[in-house]
Amino acid sequence: MAATNFKLVYDVVSNGKVPVSMYKSTDTNLTVFIANIEGPLVNGYFCLATEAHDDDGLPHTLEHLVFLGSEDYPYKGVLDLLANRCLASGTNAWTDTDHTCYTVTTAGCEGFLQLLPIYVDHILNPTLKESGYVTEVHHVNGEGEDAGVVYCEMQARENTGESLTHLSMLRAMYPGHCGYKSETGGIMANLRESTSHKKVCDYHKQFYRPENLCLIITGAIKAEDVFRALQPVEEKLKKRASPPFTRPWQSPVPSLPDSQERVVPYPTDDEEYGMVTVAWRGFLAKDQYKYEALSILLDYLSDSAISPLQRDFVEIEDPYCSKVYQFIIENSETCFGFSFGNVDKKRLHDIAPKLKELLKKIADGEEKIDMDRIANLIHRRVLDALNTIEGDVHDSVAYMIIGQFLYGDTKEDCEVRLNPIDSRRRLKSEPESFWLNMLQSLTQNKPWVVVVGDPSSKLMETMGEEEKGRVEAQRKELGTTGLEERRVKLEQATEENEVEPPESMLMAVPVPSTESIHFHPLTPSSNLPGRAGAANPRFPVAEVPYKFQLDDMSTHFARMLALLDTSSLPLELKYHLPLFTESLMESPVLRDGEVIPHERVIAELEKDTLYTDSGLGIPPGCFQCGDFPHFLVTEVKVEEEKYEQGVKWLRDVLYGTQFTADRLKIIANRMIGDISSLKRSGSRIVRTLLHTLVFTKECNFNVASMLRQLTFLTQLVTKLESDPEKVIADMNKIRDLLLQPPNMCIHLSCDTKKLAANGSPVAPWKTFLSGATSLGSGDGTTTPKMTDFVLSLESSPHKKFIVGVGDVESAYFLQVVPCISSYHHEDLPALKVLVQYLTQCEGPMWSQIRGLGFAYHYSIYVRPDLGLLYLLLAKSAHVADAYRVGQKIVQEYLSGENEFSEVELESARSSLIFEIIEEEKTIWDTAQESVLCYLRGVEHEYNKEMVKKVPKVTVEDMKSVGKKYLAPLFDPSVTRSAACVHPTKVEEVTTDFKKYVLC
Incomplete structure (x- = not known):
């Protein structure tokens, strides 16, 4: 290695596989970690320890302003434009309570090394202009309304039940002067009244320093190349004098002297269900062995239908709630606990006493800890780490x-933290007393925090009216003159921010070649006519008498998917499908003449598998289906040593599941409770509404809709009381129809060489499907096509929906238009590039929709499998304005009023290439793409071929496809749209949209 000011501090190996090296600059104290990971992508995580003691959101607001230009690159958005040229898709960041982290991922290391010094310059030397603060953080527009990107983001979540109860828990858990109880994202009132540009600048001086910056780089990259790229940054930093630095989070954390119990009302229009959080103080973050042990103990208590908490709170005829999940928050003094979701409002105050009673029963030994299950959970955790x-x-x-950067000090700390497998294997030898002592020491006679989230429709109405009144009072206070001043201030700030970087600055960073980028190797084969692929002598798929697809790849695991075509089921049976899929892994099983109770089935699945799932579509979903939802997909993933057991389990749950009235009722009630929280999600609601406008009632998008399922499951629970035999007969009939050989296809991903060392890997599959003797006809592509489920415009009874939901403070909007319906269509590459051009980071829509604070998120995407083109606006403070701006951008580019730029086209092509490569960033992503290749009717080399086609797209190609496909996206005569807003804004948003001829 050439001479460098970066010196090696230590080397460790993570989980026996990943070499990790820590370096420190002798000149600036900048820290660099490099983890050598094979694959097509290189990742950067640039982390700073940050601390705040108020709710002004300074860590979060600063995170946003960093992207608006640096000393050497003083233009808003130039970082993302350069990132796009470097085979990335922009940059990103997150703000946590104790740190802020900036990220980028590139295809290959060449682009990463070009971008690295530019990114670090933005972090350590940002421009932090006041004009950027105005647009990015908060402003009042000429209408007297509050906006800004950060403001819009926080508006979307500040008053949700989950956010309010979580913040209340932290306030109680960390009393006194302690940053762990701060809302580092910023509270809206603070963003309006307290947060300021000067505070943000001062915060940067305090925390954004090289000795507080840790550059974490993962991928196939050489340390000497990283240090060479950082040299100009180092030279610049050496010339500056900095005041003494005090590392954040050095103050002692105040103790929790007494238990705290709080009731937190939250606005909603559904008062039937609430939420409860119960939490305690945990171990020090440095004690990773105890941290791992606590995590496993909490899993034991809550993670499945046979865990004590789910057993007593959920898996009963009259459930307290529909879900329980554990959490650990890794602060220097951790906290942990349980969250109970969709709690029957009448029982909100019963949760904590019942939990206390149950934990005491276990801690006192009255209920024995199942050490076999503890061992199974530890083994699963080991497998999970290997799978990762x-x-x-x-x-x-x-x-x-x-x-390690935040809470570790030594190489020994790092070795323990980066090797959780070692800790987990050690835990296998811990006796029952170890687990009992942990439970007793942390939960018995210790202060706890109980937060009851109480749903309130009255609060929803009050808050809505108060917000309208506040804005109206703000308008009056500003008056005509003040409003005009705000309009001008915003206009001037926007104008200053939108100064474009010179083309020479962008062109100085060349677009890297894609020739050296390697995809993960995978060899597909199948017995489908026309899709045979390479012959595999270790696994002759032709010997399997039903549809079978094989991915042969380098892995220590085997994943088997059963894809069952539901399209031939009668509609009245289809409505049972979500319950059917939820019941498969949690019901008794008939095996060799013996009925195995559901508790044993769940326990044995925990023991024998890494992962199981069942649902509709790819990936499997319940109320929100994955792609190709007419396939019911059941998945089992096992370590290679348990391959044959995995096959047996897949067959057992498909053929042997015994549906019983009591289990079906418990699972149905749990699902009804789950729908309660889904109904509070603006994104879920708007998608559900649009599905009713676009797809036939037979389509599983609509069959599994949370709104239809709420009605169906409620009626079914009653039917299970009056006529359980009929319900069970219907469930068995569904199984009989789905398991007909023409409806079944198996997709297996494994390493055939490793499996063949222990016998024939094809043998267990030859007798898997009862009654299958020959493959039959068909080419293995989906029949019917998904486009068969799309309603024509003429058949759609309604074209536009808007709904008011009390839990949704910002707006969500989804619109769709007919489009390309084949992945092989000659216009698809050009359409993808055009969409990327308009929507890329710091592209036209980014700067004018997100950048001006109209909506935090937006996207346009094409779905050839559905033959549809979508427009999405989410977390929007001014949804009609966001729509208007998007419409104007598209119209101006397609009319020629705005000219396409060759430089931005180059960025669009590069970032799109990255996104295509990212679809196969890991071997398991490649296996998932393999499944979709069959369903989409494309070759396994499809992504590689698309990467070759994208660079050939020209400006003329974009103009041509834009007029054909993108112009109709804003034509109200051919679009269908759904919007979800707060009830107080339904009339206002409807009126605004009518101005743009949408309604």
Whole structure:
């Protein structure tokens, strides 16, 4: 390695697989971690420890302003435009209570190294202009309304039940002077009245320093290349004198002297269900062994239908709630607890006493800890860590390193933190007394915090009226002159922010070649006519007498999917499908003449599998289906040693499940409770509404709709009381129809070489499907096509929906128009590039919709499987304005009023190439794409071919496809639309949209 001011501090290996090295600059104290990970992507996580003691949201507001230009690159958006050229899709960041992290992912290391010094310059030397603060954080517009990107983001979540109860828990858990109880995102009142541009600048001086910055880089990249890229940053930093630095989070955390119980009303129009959080103080974050143990203990208590909490609170005829989940918050002094969701309002105050009684029963030994189940959970955690190495390894390693940066000191701390597998294997030898002592020491006779989230429709109405009154009072106070001043101030700020960087600055960063980027190797084969693929002598799929698809790849696991075509089911049976899928893994099973009770089934699945799931579409969903929802998908994933057990389990749950009235009733009641929280989600509601406008009633998008299922399941619970035999007969009939050989296809992803070492991997499948003797006809593509479920415009009884929901403070909007219906259509590459051009980070829509604070999120996307083009606006403070601006942008580009730029086209093509490559960033992502290739009717090389087509798209191509496909997206005669807003804004939004000829 060439001479450098970065010196190696230590090397460790994470989970026996990933080499990690820590370096420190002798000149600036800048820290660099490099994790060597094979694959097509390189990731950067640039982390700073940040601390706040108020609700002004300074960490969050500063995070946003960093992206608006730097000393060397003083233009808003230039960082994202350059990132797009570097085979990335813009940049991103998040703000947590104890740190702020900036991220970027590139295809290959060449673009990453080009962008690295530019990104670090933005972090350490941002321009922080007041004009950026005005548009990005908060402003009052010429109508007297509050807006801004940060304001819009916080408006979408501040007054949700989950956010209010969580913040209340933190306030109680960390009393006194302690940053852990602050809302680092910013509270709207503070953003309006207290937060200021000067405070943000001062905050940057305090925390954004090289000795407080940790650059975490994961991927196939050389350390010497990283240090070479950072050299100009280092030289610049050395010339500056900085005041002494005090590391954040050094003050002792005040103790929790007494238990706290709080009731937090939250606005909603559904008062039937509330929520409860119960929490305690935990261990120090440095004690990772105890942290791992606590996590497993909490899983034991709450993670499945046989866990004590779910057993006593959910899995009963008259449930207290529909879900319980555990959490640990890794502060220097951690806290942990349980959240109870969709709690029957009449029982909100019964949760904590019942929980206290149950935990005491276990801690006192009255209810024995099931050590076999503890061992199974530990083994699953080990497998999960090994699976992560093959899957989400970049994020997993980076998050562990962030914890080390914040709370670790030594190499030994890092080795423990980065090797959770070692800790988990050690935990297997801990006796029952270890787990009992932990439960006793943390929960018995210890102060706790109980927060009851109480749903209130009255509060919803009051808050809505108060907000309208506040805005009206603000208008009056400003008066005509003041409003004009605000309009001018915003206009001037926008004008200053929108100065474009010179083309020479963008062109100075060349677009890297994609030639050196390697996709994960996967060899597909199948017995489908026309889709045979490569012959695999270790797994001759032709010997399987039903549809079978194989992915042969390098892995220690085997994933098997059963895809069952539901399209031939009668509609009255289809409505049972969500309940059917939820019941498969949680019901008794008939095996070898013996009925195995559901508790044992769940326990044995925990023991024998890494992961199981069942639902509609890819990936499987319940009330929100995945792609191709007419397929019911059941999934089992196992370690390679348990391959044959995995096949047996898949067959057992499909063929052997015994539907019983008591289990069906319990599961149905739980699902009804789950719908309660879904009805409070603006994004879920708007998608559900649009589905009713676009798809036939037979389509599973509508069959599984939470609104239809609420009615159906409520009636079914009653029917289970009066006529349980009929319900059970219907469930069995569904199974009989779905398991007919023409309806079944198996997709297996595994390493055939490893499996073949222990016998024939094809043998268990030859007798898997009862009654299958030969493959039959068909080419293996989906029949019917998804486009068969799309209503024609003439058949759609309604074209536009708007609904008011009390839990939704900002607006959501979704619109759709007919479009390309084949993945092989010659116009598809150009249409994708055009959409990318308009929507890319710092592209036209980013700067004018998000940048001006109209909506926090927007997107346009094409779905050839559905033959539809979508427009989405989400978390929008001014949804009609966001729509108007989007419409204007498209019209001006298509009319020629705005000219397409070759430089921005280059950025669009590069960022689109990255997004295509990212679809296969891990071997398991590649396997998922393989499943979709069959369903989409495309070749396995499809993404690689698309990467080659994208660079050939020209401006003329974009103009041509824009007029054909994008112009209709804003034509009210051919679009269908759904909007979800607060009830107080339904009339206002409807009126505003009529101005734009939408309604």
